[in-house]
Amino acid sequence: MKRINISFAFLGLLGLMAFSYRSDNPTLKIGDSIPMADVKMESTKHHQVSLKDAQGANGLLVIFSCNTCPFVLAWEDRYNGLFNEAKKHKIGMILVNSNEGRRTGDDNLEAMKQHAHDKGFHMPYVVDTNHKLADAFGAKTTPHVYLFNKEGKLAYVGAIDDNSKDKSEVTAPYLSNAIRELGNGSLTCSVAETKAVGCSIKRIKK
Secondary structure, eight states: OHHHHHHHHHHHHHHHHTOOOOOOOOOOOTTOBOTTTTOOEEBTTSSEEOHHHHOBTTEEEEEEEOSSOHHHHHHGGGHHHHHHHHHHTTEEEEEEEOOGGGTTTTTSHHHHHHHHHHHTOOSOEEEOGGGHHHHHHTOOEESEEEEEOTTSBEEEEEOSOSOSSOGGGOSOOHHHHHHHHHHTTOSSOSSOBOOOOSEEOOOOOO
16 A cells, blocks of 8 residues: 555656646536537547537546546556446546647647557547636546536546556446446436546646
């Protein structure tokens, strides 16, 4: 356990070193509706996608992600499994890259396409131009998870689980549990909020 805590501290330091500009926009509250649901965003699959397009009959999973954050790289081997689980429960899933501060570098569309290909992503991976969606959500980190129910209301927000380093050592699969609850007909989750852990979203000053 001590080794894991040290690893998280080190990854947190890397995230702070990569810090550019943090938004003060408050994150969505449980029960809030999906913002900017109809806005089309460029995806790595050569077409535009909105949150509404990605939404399933029982809800929508939105994960703010990127190409290089150590926390994302540690957690993203779970993305396709989450997609399959969400799909089984008729919940859509979308990855959103809001790192406008790195849009000319590691988080440009071409780099995203390559990353999505290398990782075999099954879900849409889209560009959030000028981090407008992240600002509307109040998203702070990569990753930052938002799960909406079939009524389009926020039911869970926070982290994927309690161990980015080793999925075999996860003791609290927050997001998987929340997906199953919504898939089984609930509009709420027994654990609705956890702390999002990751690198800061690379915003630009406006």
